[in-house]
Amino acid sequence: MTSGSPSLVVSRLAYAYPDGTQALYGVDLTIRRGERVALLGPNGAGKTTLVMHLNGILTAGHGTVEVGGLPVRAGTLPEIRRRVGLVFQDPDDQLFMPTVREDVAFGPANLGLRGAELDRRVRDALERVGMLDALDRPPHHLSFGQRRRVAVATVLAMEPEILVLDEPSSNLDPASRRELAEILRSLDVTVLMVTHDLPYALELCERSLVMSEGVIAADGPTRTLLADERLLAEHRLELPYGFAVPAHPG
Amino acid sequence: MSAGHHHPIYRPADTPVHRLPPQCKLVAVVAFAVCVVATPRERFWAFAVHALLLAAVAVAARVPAGAIARRMVIEVPFVLFALAIPVIGTGERVQVLGMSLSLPGLWAAWNILAKATLGVAASILLAATTEPRMMLLGAERLRLPRLLVQIATFMLRYLDVILDQMRRMRVARESRGFVARDLRQAPVLAKSAGALFIRAYERGERVHLAMLSRGYTGEMPTIRDISASGRDWGTAAILPCLAAATALLAWSTT
Amino acid sequence: MHVPDGFFDVPVSVGAGVFAAAGVAVCLRGARRELDDRTAPMAGLVAAFVFAAQMLNFPVAAGTSGHLLGGALAAILVGPYTAVLCVAVVLLVQGFFFADGGLTALGVNITLMAIVTSVVGWAVFRLVTRTGPRGRGTLVAASFLAALVSVPAAALVFTVLFWLGGTAPIDLGTVAAAMGGVHVLIGLGEGLITALTVSSVLAVRPDLVYGARGTAAPLVLRTAEGEVEVGGRPAEAPPAGIGLRPVLAGGVIVAVLLAGVVSFYASSAPDGLEKVASDKGLSAQEKPHAAEDAPLAGYSVKGLSDQRLSGGLAGVAGVALTVAAGGGVFYAVRRRRRLTGGVTPAGAP
Numbered sequence: 001m002t003s004g005s006p007s008l009v010v011s012r013l014a015y016a017y018p019d020g021t022q023a024l025y026g027v028d029l030t031i032r033r034g035e036r037v038a039l040l041g042p043n044g045a046g047k048t049t050l051v052m053h054l055n056g057i058l059t060a061g062h063g064t065v066e067v068g069g070l071p072v073r074a075g076t077l078p079e080i081r082r083r084v085g086l087v088f089q090d091p092d093d094q095l096f097m098p099t100v101r102e103d104v105a106f107g108p109a110n111l112g113l114r115g116a117e118l119d120r121r122v123r124d125a126l127e128r129v130g131m132l133d134a135l136d137r138p139p140h141h142l143s144f145g146q147r148r149r150v151a152v153a154t155v156l157a158m159e160p161e162i163l164v165l166d167e168p169s170s171n172l173d174p175a176s177r178r179e180l181a182e183i184l185r186s187l188d189v190t191v192l193m194v195t196h197d198l199p200y201a202l203e204l205c206e207r208s209l210v211m212s213e214g215v216i217a218a219d220g221p222t223r224t225l226l227a228d229e230r231l232l233a234e235h236r237l238e239l240p241y242g243f244a245v246p247a248h249p250g
Numbered sequence: 251m252s253a254g255h256h257h258p259i260y261r262p263a264d265t266p267v268h269r270l271p272p273q274c275k276l277v278a279v280v281a282f283a284v285c286v287v288a289t290p291r292e293r294f295w296a297f298a299v300h301a302l303l304l305a306a307v308a309v310a311a312r313v314p315a316g317a318i319a320r321r322m323v324i325e326v327p328f329v330l331f332a333l334a335i336p337v338i339g340t341g342e343r344v345q346v347l348g349m350s351l352s353l354p355g356l357w358a359a360w361n362i363l364a365k366a367t368l369g370v371a372a373s374i375l376l377a378a379t380t381e382p383r384m385m386l387l388g389a390e391r392l393r394l395p396r397l398l399v400q401i402a403t404f405m406l407r408y409l410d411v412i413l414d415q416m417r418r419m420r421v422a423r424e425s426r427g428f429v430a431r432d433l434r435q436a437p438v439l440a441k442s443a444g445a446l447f448i449r450a451y452e453r454g455e456r457v458h459l460a461m462l463s464r465g466y467t468g469e470m471p472t473i474r475d476i477s478a479s480g481r482d483w484g485t486a487a488i489l490p491c492l493a494a495a496t497a498l499l500a501w502s503t504t
Numbered sequence: 505m506h507v508p509d510g511f512f513d514v515p516v517s518v519g520a521g522v523f524a525a526a527g528v529a530v531c532l533r534g535a536r537r538e539l540d541d542r543t544a545p546m547a548g549l550v551a552a553f554v555f556a557a558q559m560l561n562f563p564v565a566a567g568t569s570g571h572l573l574g575g576a577l578a579a580i581l582v583g584p585y586t587a588v589l590c591v592a593v594v595l596l597v598q599g600f601f602f603a604d605g606g607l608t609a610l611g612v613n614i615t616l617m618a619i620v621t622s623v624v625g626w627a628v629f630r631l632v633t634r635t636g637p638r639g640r641g642t643l644v645a646a647s648f649l650a651a652l653v654s655v656p657a658a659a660l661v662f663t664v665l666f667w668l669g670g671t672a673p674i675d676l677g678t679v680a681a682a683m684g685g686v687h688v689l690i691g692l693g694e695g696l697i698t699a700l701t702v703s704s705v706l707a708v709r710p711d712l713v714y715g716a717r718g719t720a721a722p723l724v725l726r727t728a729e730g731e732v733e734v735g736g737r738p739a740e741a742p743p744a745g746i747g748l749r750p751v752l753a754g755g756v757i758v759a760v761l762l763a764g765v766v767s768f769y770a771s772s773a774p775d776g777l778e779k780v781a782s783d784k785g786l787s788a789q790e791k792p793h794a795a796e797d798a799p800l801a802g803y804s805v806k807g808l809s810d811q812r813l814s815g816g817l818a819g820v821a822g823v824a825l826t827v828a829a830g831g832g833v834f835y836a837v838r839r840r841r842r843l844t845g846g847v848t849p850a851g852a853p
Binding site (some may be wrong): 374468 | 508509510513514529532536543544546547548549551553555557559581590592594596599600602603604607608638669671672674675693697698701702703704705707708709712713809
């Protein structure tokens with residue numbers, strides 16, 4: 001985790017939905033290349049809204065987002081969407097094509113890849129999540145955990161600068177949860193992971209951000225943040241029963 | 251008024267019929283259905299020949315007769331309608347088993363029954379030997395508007411997801427003691443339908459976001475394409491050509 | 505209503521096919537205009553919803569049950585263009601993937617169930633919402649009338665097609681009466697379910713109802729710099745539950761006009777065989793219809809010599825009765841719901 005140009009810089013980002021609900025009140029954060037960062041926070045803190053800004057699905061009401069030095073604006077959207085790999089919470093939303101192969105190929109094909117190069121990307125991405133066997137299966141024949149892994153593959157195939165996952169561990173059984181963690185750890189990309197699953201954050205991410213009421217309320221090593229009981233209580237974050245994090249390991 | 255039957259008919263196998271490119275099969279089946287409809291109803295033998303042609307395809311595709319028969323149930327409402335025609339039909343009447351039946355009505359009933367049955371059987375054979383995905387690719391190959399094919403593709407992808415949601419809602423209703431007895435229960439059913447619509451619509455929006463996130467710009471990339479050789483077209487043409495010859499012969503012997 | 509092969513002769517099947525193709529082409533352009541690059545996923549999901557909703561059986565009476573056609577419902581929820589596309593795709597999928605409905609009859613099926621129900625439903629809906637007071641009551645009442653009229657309208661078009669190229673020797677009056685009678689009943693169920701469904705969507709996500717666009721409150725953006733108004737319409741008049749009667753009256757007029765005009769033309773040329781029979785004085789041989797003495801039997805009014813006129817009048821009377829009956833049922837249901845308190849509790853199935 002040394003220097004290098006940051007993968008993601010968000011500054012003074014504010015946004016209100018068209019119905020008038022304001023969700024972001026000036027978010028500032030920087031994620032360096034190769035970092036794995038967890039974004040924690042209660043429901044309604046603005047986490048998903050923030051994520052939607054990272055690849056320009058929502059347009060900032062105020063402030064800026066930069067991915068690998070490139071600002072998010074109308075003219076840069078195709079490149080931004082290649083750089084930011086967004087994995088949605090419900091894999092059924094993400095896997096919209098009739099077969100796994102076509103689904104994983106959708107992104108790279110939109111980038112203009114065809115033929116052998118496209119095929120290589122598809123196989124490569126599925127290989128990395130251990131789902132190469134499912135190549136020609138329809139997504140709805142896969143288990144939930146398998147679908148989530150394929151969903152990760154669909155964005156890996158675009159060779160993104162940063163992988164953004166929305167609640168990656170939700171609805172997974174313990175084995176699938178562990179398998180996904182192993183996959184995420186094996187990937188050599190910057191990761192931003194939105195989650196309620198504090199142990200998962202501790203396991204995978206050195207650093208965490210706590211988001212609350214539309215701003216970043218805390219930023220630091222995951223272990224330190226999770227050991228701070230007052231901070232957790234203040235932002236409606238709770239560790240599972242029987243789970244305690246000592247401030248200093250050992 | 252048949253409610254949607256959603257169990258797919260496709261029967262995976264590896265036969266010459268299964269292997270034919272989907273666009274060839276689509277054209278062949280539609281052409282066959284047109285030939286059947288165009289066959290004069292007075293030529294019983296011609297319909298027997300059509301039926302034999304379909305039987306030959308079924309044998310080649312290894313689709314058992316039982317599987318076809320089970321799917322034929324879809325036709326029942328129209329069988330009932332057809333049976334009513336001789337009774338309510340106009341024109342010259344004949345006495346059959348003590349009932350006064352309309353002669354043109356009898357012809358019409360036979361006409362509808364024979365043609366509808368052959369048409370349904372042909373459709374069943376098509377669906378039984380062609381994977382839904384392939385059927386869509388074939389349709390695209392045949393220059394059906396791409397947008398229409400895409401809508402159908404999304405519909406088939408999410409049909410199971412939505413039917414699943416509907417099933418869960420029904421379980422939720424019934425586990426709270428709900429029974430649909432008459433129209434007074436309509437508000438409850440309608441509320442389910444409303445909720446289902448909202449979920450479908452919102453999923454549509456999320457799917458669109460997921461597509462945008464992966465570089466969608468309004469055009470679906472062509473990822474798979476299936477070409478058909480002259481030989482494929484030749485093989486697929488056998489069925490409609492024989493049916494057309496039968497229909498022509500039937501007309502010329504009128 | 506999925507018409508199988510063999511019902512219509514080749515010319516009518518082909519003609520309806522051409523009409524359906526043209527209609528779908530127009531709607532593809534229209535939907536593209538409305539939904540832009542969202543067309544494929546949105547229409548696909550709504551089509552899946554229509555497919556599912558068609559499986560929602562509702563009991564009609566005496567052990568029989570009906571199910572939604574969904575054309576009017578889809579038109580109100582997502583707009584007429586997208587609705588035609590969705591229902592057409594449902595029919596195509598049912599025909600090719602589930603062997604439901606004849607392939608040569610696809611043109612007829614799409615014309616009747618996608619185009620006629622959506623377009624008629626939308627026309628009635630627009631007319632009622634334009635003439636009635638603004639508010640949710642009007643939207644719901646308009647949905648009811650739209651769906652109610654859309655079903656017999658499709659049945660009437662079926663009758664016209666049958667007269668043009670049906671393969672069975674039944675006189676037009678019999679077909680019209682049978683189709684009309686059954687479909688008026690089905691229309692009542694369709695109208696009820698459609699109105700209630702629209703109402704429940706209005707309660708939770710009014711912004712999703714295409715037909716309710718332009719009735720929302722103004723939008724305001726709140727940024728770190730302060731509040732910014734982004735336009736939108738002024739707030740509408742408070743939801744009116746009072747305007748049901750004028751609305752019903754408007755709907756009745758549309759329905760009656762529609763039925764009258766269509767019936768007028770439908771009966772303009774009596775079935776060939778029938779005409780020959782009556783000319784030659786052979787009518788006595790015909791089997792009497794069961795309900796011959798009923799005032800609307802065979803869709804022609806007794807005591808009128810002009811057959812076209814009487815056919816038209818019968819159609820008018822039939823639909824007027826239907827609408828009145830339907831309106832009554834609907835009014836009763838609404839009153840009951842108002843009496844029991846909750847208008848429509850938000851959310852949950």
